Amino acid sequence: MKNVVVLISGRGTNLGALLSAARTAHWETALGVRVAAVISNRFGVAGLEIARTSGVPTQVVPHLDFASRDAFDSALAEAIDAHQADLVVLAGFMRVLTRNFVAHFAGRLLNVHPSLLPAFPGLATHRRVLAAGVRVHGATVHFVSSDVDAGPIVAQGVVSVRPDDDEASLAQRVLEVEHQLLPRCVALIASGQIWLDGDTVRMPPGVAAELALDAA
Numbered sequence: 554m555k556n557v558v559v560l561i562s563g564r565g566t567n568l569g570a571l572l573s574a575a576r577t578a579h580w581e582t583a584l585g586v587r588v589a590a591v592i593s594n595r596f597g598v599a600g601l602e603i604a605r606t607s608g609v610p611t612q613v614v615p616h617l618d619f620a621s622r623d624a625f626d627s628a629l630a631e632a633i634d635a636h637q638a639d640l641v642v643l644a645g646f647m648r649v650l651t652r653n654f655v656a657h658f659a660g661r662l663l664n665v666h667p668s669l670l671p672a673f674p675g676l677a678t679h680r681r682v683l684a685a686g687v688r689v690h691g692a693t694v695h696f697v698s699s700d701v702d703a704g705p706i707v708a709q710g711v712v713s714v715r716p717d718d719d720e721a722s723l724a725q726r727v728l729e730v731e732h733q734l735l736p737r738c739v740a741l742i743a744s745g746q747i748w749l750d751g752d753t754v755r756m757p758p759g760v761a762a763e764l765a766l767d768a769a
Contacts, residue, residue: 554581555743556589558638560629560646565591565600566728567644567665567735572607574736584744589636592629594648610636616648626654633658640743643697644735652699660749662697663742665735667727669693669709674702679724682714690714690723692731694738696749705754707747708764710734730766737764 559568572588580586591604594616604611614632619625625648633641643664655662668678670693682690691711698704710730714723741747741763747756 555584555586555639555745556637557586557640557642557739557743558589558633558636559591559604559642559644560633561591561593561598561600561644562595562647563598563600563645565598565603565645567731568600569603570732571642571644571736571739572603572609574740576607578740580740584740586740586743589638590633592632594625594629594646600645622649623651623653626651630654630657640739642735642739649701650697655697655699658697660696663707663738664695664697664702664704665731666693666695666702667724667731668702669711670695670702670706679720679727683718683720683723688714690727692727692734694734696754705749705752707738707742707754708734710766733766734764 559571561568568591575588588609590610590612591600592612592614593601594614596613596615601611612632614629616625619628639661641658641662668674668682669689669691673681689711691709693709694707696704696707710733712726712730738747741760746760747754
């Protein structure tokens, strides 16, 4: 059985999408993949209740309890390792991770970001997209490197920017793409159908078709 550990900081909508996909597609029996734990850096966030309702063990490693970023990341890595994680998924985890942490989980650390990377890394992506006047936006699932919102790209989903879009409407459509794209990527990576070869994402020809989304 391959163990997936999900890291969250807030409402957990991508976590909910992952857990729903895992139930619907019977990941444990069909793929030998399970979400083994959900870890948050904040108490009381909605994502923890989503995990508990689904019967997934939860843990909080509060970053404010640590004197340094290195100390927090070391405690977080220990918590993840206790679950023998084959894949660690950042699903709205709002912390910049240290190089040592990223190196420890190299090739096993996955993130979803609300833009078409390498465009618009960082925060406030929807506001910045609208301000820039670009016509397409979207979401990216990628392996994590030591640079923020960088690393080999697994898949992307495209959203058209409409003339009447505001930040909220655009964010909602991008989130819907994330909810489709992230579970597909997690299932395929955790089951060994997509893998990282150095800095290159590898997959059989037929797998790429499973990741294709129609533009929203």
